[in-house]
Amino acid sequence: MKFALAAIPVALIASTMYVATADDDMVLVKAGPVELGAPDTNSLVGPAIYQVDGFMIDRREVTNAGYQKFVKATGHSPAAFADDNEFNQPDQPVTGVTWDDARTYCQWIGKRLPSEVEWEKAARSGDGRIYPWGNEFKAQYAHLAGEMPIKLNNYPSQDKTPSGLFGMAGGVSEWVRDVQIASGGVCGRGMSYQPGFISNDKSDFDKLLKTGGELARFAPACAVDKQAISPAVIARNQKLSMTLARLGKPGWGMQKCAYIKGNSFNGRPHMTKLTNRMWDYTDTVAEFVGFRCSKLAK
Numbered sequence: 001m002k003f004a005l006a007a008i009p010v011a012l013i014a015s016t017m018y019v020a021t022a023d024d025d026m027v028l029v030k031a032g033p034v035e036l037g038a039p040d041t042n043s044l045v046g047p048a049i050y051q052v053d054g055f056m057i058d059r060r061e062v063t064n065a066g067y068q069k070f071v072k073a074t075g076h077s078p079a080a081f082a083d084d085n086e087f088n089q090p091d092q093p094v095t096g097v098t099w100d101d102a103r104t105y106c107q108w109i110g111k112r113l114p115s116e117v118e119w120e121k122a123a124r125s126g127d128g129r130i131y132p133w134g135n136e137f138k139a140q141y142a143h144l145a146g147e148m149p150i151k152l153n154n155y156p157s158q159d160k161t162p163s164g165l166f167g168m169a170g171g172v173s174e175w176v177r178d179v180q181i182a183s184g185g186v187c188g189r190g191m192s193y194q195p196g197f198i199s200n201d202k203s204d205f206d207k208l209l210k211t212g213g214e215l216a217r218f219a220p221a222c223a224v225d226k227q228a229i230s231p232a233v234i235a236r237n238q239k240l241s242m243t244l245a246r247l248g249k250p251g252w253g254m255q256k257c258a259y260i261k262g263n264s265f266n267g268r269p270h271m272t273k274l275t276n277r278m279w280d281y282t283d284t285v286a287e288f289v290g291f292r293c294s295k296l297a298k
Helices: 009-014 065-073 099-108 114-123 231-236 238-247
Strands: 018-020 026-029 034-035 048-052 055-058 171-184 222-224 227-229 255-263 277-281 294-296
Touching: 009 048, 026 065, 034 114, 048 114, 055 114, 065 099, 099 171, 171 238, 171 277
Parallel strands: none
Antiparallel strands: 018 026, 026 055, 034 048, 055 294, 171 255, 222 227, 255 277
């Protein structure tokens, strides 16, 4: 397993990558390679170069007011804390929603949940920064304490990326699109599948590869009940967890899980790193987990 590390000039990757847009208060992130991940078990595999298609992402998290419009229009179940005055204020980010709730809302509004690589690419601004404001941890720069979410307009001004994304470091944590199967208290059964991870084809990246390094690859082989799943299949299949679920047998204790990005008012300081990844079962809710939506660039 080989990874393209920090020798690649990040400045080449970051240039002209982010474009502000008035389209539904979103930011356009252009297609291209970007350095993501960190060398720990709670992050994308990395640091390594990922190829990410162009996409647009909401500047802010979805609010209670926005989610309530969805509930009224569709008859969908309200958020778990819709009757709690500490969590149901219109300008607070909505929390108490499952991964499926978040996905359904984004579909209803004509969008989708961002993938982990999209979320991290947008949050880190293409230059490898660890926090929205730079590389030094500053607890006061994000909403990382308290008993409840605060209104979006009250987020610290420093918790904002250069492209204008708010609340990527604090406020509430956010569901992302990546889904796995949890077994034995581990999300992904030890196979950290990375949708969008690039191959070792160097043809499009000559300028980035003058140092002679290989592009990153991550497609581990695995076997389920003696049925082999090849690296090529894993690399192609962006619904790996669904494949495993179909191969699974009753009694395995397998359950669908999804990743969560960004720290919250309920988190610990180390969770503020934009590389940090958490997870939970897709049918659970938390008072500190909300979401924002994205969509493919036109």
